[in-house]
Amino acid sequence: MPEQSNDYRVVVFGAGGVGKSSLVLRFVKGTFRESYIPTIEDTYRQVISCNKNICTLQITDTTGSHQFPAMQRLSISKGHAFILVYSCTSRQSLEELRPIWEVIRETKGGANELASIPIMLVGNKCDETENREVSAAEGEAEAKSWGCHFMETSAKTNHNVKELFAELLNLEKNRNISLQLEKKGQLKGTRKLKEKCMVM
C-alpha cells in the first residue's frame, strides 16, 4: 500500500477511562464533556496545511475497554505517531501502557526506528491534585526509560492539550525534516479555519 503523503495519523492509546477521548475532543473541538461513555473507536480528521498543500491530520481515538490485540496492532501499524495516555490518578493506568508500548516497539522495528517515531507519554487529569497517584517526576522517569517524551495534561482545564499535539508533530521532524518541518511550522499559524468537505 503506497504511503499517503498527505495523511498523517496519530493514534491515542491508554487504559479505559483515562481521558483519551476527552483529550482528543478538547483538541479537535475545544470542548470538555462530563459524561462517561466508553469509546469503541473514533477517528477525527483535521485539515492542516503544509506549504500550500492540504494535509490531513487523522487522530484515531482507540478503545481502552476491550483490547483485541489484532485491532491494536492494526492501529499501530497504520499510525505515524502515538500518544500514550494514563491518568495521574491511577498508577495502574500507567502500567497498562507498558504492553502497548512494547507492541509499538515490536511493530515499528528496531531501536533506531523507534527513536524516530513520535511517541508522547501523557499524564492526563493533572488537575485532580487530591487523587494524584503518579507524580510528574515518576511519569517523566517512565517516559525516559521508554525513550519517549512526556507531558502532563488536563483535558478538563485545557492544560497543555494544544501543546501536546504541537509537540507531537514537532517530534516528527526528526524523521523527515523536509516534510515534517512544514507540518510543524504550519500547525498553529495557518491551520485552515475553513472546513473541508471531503466527499469524493
Next chain:
Amino acid sequence: MTGSCERIDIGHNCVEVACDYTKRKHVLRLSSPASNTELLLQADDTLTMAHWIRDLQTHAIAQSASESNISPHQGKSRKLPATSPRKSSATEATLPPSPKSKTWKGRVAKQFRRIQAGAGSPNSPHPPYPPGTNIGVPLQHCVSSTFSEFVPLLVELCTNVVESKGLEIIGIYRVPGNTAAVSSLTEAVNKGLDSSVLAQDPRWSDVNVISSLLKSFFRRLPDSLLTTELYPAFIQADKIEDPVQRMNTIKKLVHELPDHHFQTLKYILQHLKRVVDNAEVNKMEARNLAIVFGPTLVRAGGDDMVTMVTDMSHQCRIVETLILNVDWFFDESESLNPVDTVELSTGVDHHGPTNPSLLLNNIHKMEGIQQSVSAKDIVSSILFAANRKINRSVSSSKAFSSHSTQGHLSTSASTSKIACSLPPPPSSTATSPTNPQPPGSSNEHPTSSPSCKPPAPSPHSPVAQCISQSVMFSGNIAKKLQSPEEEQEGGGGGVSPSGSSGAITSYTGLSANTQERIRRFEQETLAMLHKEYKLNMDKDSKRELELDDKSLDSSTLSSNELRPSSESISSNSLNLSRLSSSCATSPSPSLQRSPRSPRLATRSSSATHMKRLKTGKELENESSPASGSTDSLTLQDVTRSQSQHILASDEGSQRRGSVTRVHSRQC
C-alpha cells in the same frame, strides 16, 4: 475397528474438531499428550460430532477432576460437587458406550492413527486443553459452578466478587485491572479453581482485576458465548428494522444456543443487569456495558477484522438489548411467535431510547444545541428520514437521470434532497410532541410545516436554527439537483415549495457567521458534486442509454414508492421520539407496503449504528463547527465502506468511504 481396540483414556485426552483433517468431513480428534496418540473419529454429521465432542469433554472434565486420588481408569467417583451429575454414569475410561453410538452407521469410519507427537504432525496444530484448565477452553470443559452444571465456576466466582464489591465502583468492567495480576491469576485459575484458596489470594479482592479476568475468560472462549455458528444469524437479526420482529428473532436465536452457552449467557446477563441497576453510581449503563462486552460476547470465529469492525455496532446493540430485556429473553414459558403486548412494549421501549439517543449525539455535535425534547424529536426525525431516503434513492437511483446518479454518489446531496422533501415528520413531532398523530396522517400535509421555518422566537430557537440549517442545505442543493427528479416523479409538487422556501427563509434568522459557514459548505459540496458528476458521467452514460427506455417505467414506480416510504419514515420518527405508544400497535406499515423496504430498513439501521460507533460519545452541550453536519451527512458513506474506514485508511481522501469526519477547529 481393528485389533487396536485398546482402552483409551478419555480423561487425559483432548477432544477437538479435526478441522485440519480435510480428507473426510465431521472428523473429531482425541489426542492424548501422555501416550502420544491421536484418534480420529468420523461422525455422520456436524450435530452428531458436536454431541460426541461435548460428551467426551464432559467425561474428560469429570475424570480430570477426580484423577488426583483415583486412577484414571477407575474414574467413576467425582470429587468436585461442581461437575456434571448428568454424565456421572458415563465416566468409563473406554470409548463411551453412549447411546449415541447407535446413531453411527456401520459405514462410519473409525480411524486409529498413531502419530508420534514429536514428528510435528500437521494434524495437531492446536494445543490440547490440559485438564483443569478454565480459561481458553470451551465452556463445556470448564469446571461447573455450584448451582448449574452449565455455568462455569469461574464465572460464578467472578460475578460474586463484582457484585459484592464492585457494583459501586465507577467504570466497573471498563477500567482494566492490572495486566500482570490478570495474567498471573489466569495461570492460577488454570491450575485449579479452589475457591477457599482463591479467596485468600489478594488479587481476588481487586475488583478491576476480577472484572478483567471475567472479560478475558469470555474473550478467550474458543467459541464465543453467542457461538460462532449463530453469529451471522444474530447480526442479521439485529438488522431487522421492526423492533418487535427483531426482538423475537433474537429471542429465538438465544433459545437455539447450546445449553452451556444459553445458561451462561443468562447468568452473565442477569449479573450485568444488576450492574446496570447501579448505573447511577458506577456510571455503567447498559449501553456502556454493551460497548465493553459486545465484542467480547458476540464475535465471529477467527480474527477477521473486517467482520469485527463492520459488525461492532451490532454486537454492542445485541448485548445492550439482551441486558435491558434479560428477563424477557430468558422467559421460556412465553411463546415466541405471537406478538402480544409484553413483547410489543419491550421492543418499543428498547428501540425508543436507543436510536434517538444515537441520532441525538450526532445532532449535538452538529449544532451544539441545548438539550430539549422537541430538539431531539425534530432533528432526529430529519436525520432519520434522511437516512432512509438515502437508502431509497440508492436503490432506485438507476431509474433517475444523471442528476440523481450524482445525488446517490454524493451522500450530502441525497441527504439534502431528503431533508427538504420530508418536513412532515419533524413538523408533526414538533408541534404536538405529546400528542402524536398516527403515522399516516402526518404525511398527508407535506407542506404544512411551519416549524421548519426559522427561527421561532421560543425557548427552542436553537432548535429551529438547527432545523433551518438542515433544511437549508437541502434547499439550496435540492434546487439545483432535484428539479429533474421532481418532473419525473410528478408527485413531487408538494415537495419542492417547502424545500425552496426553506432554503430562502432559513438564512434570515441566522448569524452572519453561521450563514457564511453554510454558504461555504454548500459551495464546497456543490463543487464536489460537480466534480464527481463529471467523473461518473462517463461511466454511467452507457448504462443510461441502455436504461433510457426503461427509466420511464421505473420512475413511475419510484413515485409510487415515495409515499409508502415517507410514511414509514414518519412512523419511525414517531417511534423514535417515544411519543407514541399507538405506533407500536402498527409497527412499520411500510414493511408491507413498500416492496423495497426490508432491504432499505437493514441498510438504514446499519447506518444508524455505524453512526453510533463513530459518535457514541458526544455530549449535549458541545458546541461544534458546522462541519459536524458534514459528518452527519456523510454518514452513509461511512456505512457503505466501513471496512475501508479502518483497514484501508491509507487511501485517505481518495476514498469517499474513509471520509469519516472532517473536523475543523474554530480558532
